[in-house]
Structure formats: structure tokens, C-alpha cells
Amino acid sequence: MHTSINDAGMLTEPGDGLAAHWRERDLAVLWHPCTQMREHPDTMPLVPIERGEGPWLIGRDGRRYLDAISSWWTNLFGHSHPHIAQAISRQAHTLEHVILAGCSHAPAVELAERLLALAPREPGRAPLTKVFYADNGSAGVEVALKMAFHWFRNRGEARRTKFVALEGGYHGETLGALAVGDIPLYRRVYAPLLAEALFAPSPDAFARTGDETAADCARRAADGLATLLERHAGEVCALILEPRVQCAGGMRMHDPLYLRLARELCDRHGVFLIADEIAVGFGRTGTMFACEQASAGPHGAMGIQPDLLCLSKGLTGGALPLAAVLTTQSIYDGFLDESRERAFLHSHSYTGNPLACAAALATLELFERDDVIARNLARAARMGESSLPLAGLPHVAEVRQAGMIVAFELTQGGDRRTPFPATARVGLRAYRAALARGVLLRPLGDVLYWMPPYCLDEAALQVLADVTRTAITEATSA
Ligand SMILES: *Cc1c(COP(=O)(O)O)cnc(C)c1O
DSSP states (O other): OOOOOOTTSOSOOTTSHHHHHHHHHHHHHOOOTTOOGGGTTTTSOOOOEEEEEBTEEEETTSOEEEETTHHHHTOSSOBTOHHHHHHHHHHHTTOSOOOSSSOOOHHHHHHHHHHHHHSOOOTTSOOEEEEEEESSHHHHHHHHHHHHHHHHHHTTOTTOOEEEEETTOOOOSSHHHHHTOOOHHHHGGGGGGSOOOEEEOOOOGGGOOTTOOHHHHHHHHHHHHHHHHHHTTTTEEEEEEOSSEEOTTTSEEOOTHHHHHHHHHHHHHTOEEEEEOTTTTTTTTSSSSGGGGOOEETTEEOOOOOSEEEEOGGGGTTSSOOEEEEEEHHHHHTTOSSOSTTSOOOOOTTTTOHHHHHHHHHHHHHHHHTTHHHHHHHHHHHHHHHHGGGGGSTTEEEEEEETTEEEEEEOGGGOTTOOOOGGGOHHHHHHHHHHHTTEEOOOBTTEEEEOOOTTOOHHHHHHHHHHHHHHHHHHHOO
16 A cells, blocks of 8 residues: 555655656655655655745655755755855865865855854953864764863863753764753664763753743753753863754754753862754844854843854755864864874864855855844744634644744643654654645644744745644644
8 A cells, every 4th residue: 555645646656657666666765864764655655846936946756845844953045045046056166175184275265254243242252263164063073072071181171071961952963962852763773882061950941840930940940950960070071962952852842041041060079061062053033053053141131151152054055064163272172282192183074164154154154144133133023923823723732933943742631741642643644744735844743833044934934834834733633
């Protein structure tokens, strides 16, 4: 039996020409990421995509799919964006790649200058002044973790070997990044291989009880963090967290107050703060970086500045893999020595790839040219308005929003504490229902979310809202 979710005429049956033929060729040779391959193609449709255009993906069968999840949160300005495509093409004809150890090139230097100029800044704190490149988000996280550990080691503080991370957090799939992640589905199997990490409570506001506010959740979580840091005084090199939204953990959002409190606790305990803005950076939560929202300090509203800032995903507008880790002069200086072993000898073959850097520079040009952050304010407000009516559906426990991210938490009867049984596959049913109507929503468990490219226009938003409503209704009906 093959996929038959063509009630709206959206998905073809295998055996239906080009698309089906392509599907067969794919499944004969490819092993897809984050997929139980046995579910292809019967339980999980496999959608052959031919090209992309704005927020739309166009299938080999000619059907259009709205990319409501920005192709795994990477795409910012739409697919095959001419400005980014041109920058990559121009660079490809000049210098496609060169070893970055011992050599330099303009795109790497210019991009570092521009990122540092944009980076979050906190009054009274030395700014971020150095950039280390990697070629994907997980690799960027590895860089930040190793740097934090190695810096203390260089200082003779060999007892500082531990990392603190947040419950429900996600930082990638490589073993170091997985060790500081707390999503059982990805982590549990590999637990015997992972370095031990300490987990502090999540400030997740969905966990609030009674008449608690999101700020109460933030304070409670910060108390837990304080206890943990006291218990392990002198043993921790860094706290790693996703500011504002724990994305892979189910688009769980927290009060920005938590960032302020966590920053203070890190300072008090001499622990580095690693902000993983791989998913939330570049305007996703409304500001260029989520750290900018860390609410009132003693001198009024201001953001926090991490000691290490991890960027990837949207960095190239979604066109090419690249990561950047921004850090301080003080961390950089801690590696300067006669000894090569005290140097940060980490590298990847494609570190600072010129094509990826050129794509990133073009992306930053678009931010400036099109005043993206300001225009997203209005877009985010429209997304909020369009999502609100869905909050009244029977099994929607919460609709929450942080800038350009809107999430719908589905539970039994909309009761916050009663999730659907995993075997009901509510998220999967919603996925299939949406796909059949031309919208690519890829739920995280039973959390549906919108994280679209910023070029989502009014008509596409209307499609998105209508299809999401139908998908929720269909997936949650018995
Ligand atoms: C996606 C993600 C990563 C990992 O990035 P990859 O490029 O997929 O390795 C790390 N941290 C966060 C917060 C992410 O969302």
C-alpha cells in the first residue's frame, strides 16, 4: 500500500510518472537524515523537489509546497534568492576555496568584521572581537565547548571540566553537542558515549502552574541554576543555552528575564556563557539576536552579551553550510603562548569557505538594504493575528509566539498536562494533512509551528493559517 493522501489532490501515488520514478531512485540509494527509513514512503510521504521560489518549493510533479519551516530553519529570504545566488556565483568564479590556516581571503575577513559589528553588546562588558569559523551548527557548538574548556586549562584551572546545559535544550548531533542536549529521542541511545553534562531546569514558560507567570518560571529556573553552580563551584567551564526559544525541544519559549539572571550567575561563578543562536539568530525572534531581548538590568532595558556566540543556519540565508563562533579578546588571548598545544588547533577542511562567506555577506546586505528587522515587526504581528483564531480549537493547549516563530501545542482536550499518547502520532497526521494541501509543516512531536522565510506574503500567510487549522482538526479528530 502506498501513500494515498491525495484527498485534496496534492500528493501523487507512486506509479504516477516522474515523481514516482524519482522516489524509487531516491529510496534505492539514499539514507535520509532524522528519518526512520521504514516509514518511507507509506507512512511518511517523500516529496521530490525540483526548485524553490520565494517561500515556495516546487515539486517534480509541478505541485507547490509552502515552506513553513524555512527548510530546517535555514532560509531567511526565500529560495534561490537572486542576490545570494549572484554572490555565490561571482565568488565561485574568483576563489571557491582556500585553506584558512596560513591563508586569508576577503570574504572571511569582511564577514567577521560585519558579524562583530552586529553582535550583541552590553554596556560595561568587553565586546566580542574574534570570529572562528566552522562549517555547520554542531561543529560550531563543538568549537565553543572546546574553547571554553581549553581556556581554563591554559589558565591552570584543570578542575573546570564540566558543562551546564538546560533541560529540553538542543545543540546538535555530534557527540560533544549531543552531550549537552536533552532531547531523549536523539540522546538516549548514545548516552554511553557521551561526556557527562549537568542539566539545569528549563525556564520554559509552558511548564507554569496555577497563576505563575513566565517571569516566575524564569526565576524558578534561575534558582535551580544557582544551586547547581554552587554545588559544582570551580568545576564548570560554561553554561550553554538557546536564548528565548528552545527550538528542537518543541519551540518552548521563556521570559527574557532568564537570560539576564543566567548572565549574572555565570559572572558570579566565573563561568562562560555560550549563547547558541544557531536557530534563533538573524531575526527569528524579532531582534537580530535573541540575546538583545534580555530585559531590564539595573540601568534599564538592555540585552546580554555572551562570552561565546554560536551562529549558523540563517547565517548564509539558507544557501550554504557555515557556522561562526564569536568570542572575546580575553578568551582569544588565553591561547597566545610559545606552546602550540596551548593554541586552539581545531580545524575543518572547509573552515571559512569563501562561497559560504560570500553568501553570508549577501545575506547581511539584504538585512540592511531591505530594513528586514523593522519590516519583520509588521509581519510578526500579522502572523500573531492569523494564529490567534486557532487557539480556540479543541485540542490546542497554547499558541505562543516569539517574533517570526509561532507554535501550536496540541494536547488532549487542550489540557496543558495531558499530551496525546505517542502512538497516536498526532504530529505525523498533521504533517500529512498539511502536505496534502500544499504546506510543508514538520511538527516537533505534537507541536506544530510556523517559522517561515521572511518573504511570506499575505496570501501565503492566509494559506498557512487555513491549512494549519485543517491539519490540526484532522490530526486531532478520532
Ligand atoms: C540546528 C541546531 C544546531 C545544530 O546545527 P546543525 O547545522 O544542524 O549541525 C545547534 N543548535 C541549535 C540551537 C540548533 O537549532
